[in-house]
Amino acid sequence: MCRRFLSACLLIAVLSGVVAGTVPAGEAPAATLREARLPATSKTRLAELAAHPDWRVRKTVAGNRRTPGEVLARLAGDPEPQVRISVATNISTPDAVYLGLARDGDVDVRSVVARYEYVPVAALKILAGDAVPRIRLEVARNWNTDVATLENLSRDGDPDIAAIALQSLQKRREEAAE
DSSP states (O other): OHHHHHHHHHHHHHHHHHHHTOOOTTOOOHHHHHHHHOTTSOHHHHHHHTTOSSHHHHHHHHHOTTSOHHHHHHHTTOSSHHHHHHHHTOTTSOHHHHHHHTTOSOHHHHHHHHHOTTOOHHHHHHHTTOSSHHHHHHHHHOTTOOHHHHHHHTTOSSHHHHHHHHHHHHHHHHHHHO
């Protein structure tokens, strides 16, 4: 009898935690993820969800276009690279946040920033000096890269990067002539 009572109490406590949103780290209930994704979710609630222990919830908040810029700036420093990548691809991310993401310690985060079409030119200039050739190559391919940066990359020590930068410069000249 006592064991059954304790089991019932434990079940009620667990279910209460799910309903109240106090699910332990590692468990992201579908309802919480949905709330983090919805455009109708309030900015205040998005800020609360940005501190959720489950990185998948924080990643979803980072991808929500209604997430406030100051929350995105905080999430840009999240320990989970997937969260930072979602910040990098959010159209609402403030330009200043990209400058930090361009210096991110994770090569995959920098790679996404280098490829993102809405990244500010200042971040691309930082990435054009990246030690990883793949990052510089992605900057050379990015349509948002300015001519001065492409000219610098056309003199890169890596022949593939230099060739892509020259091709990008040529396409720009052809478009300007049209």
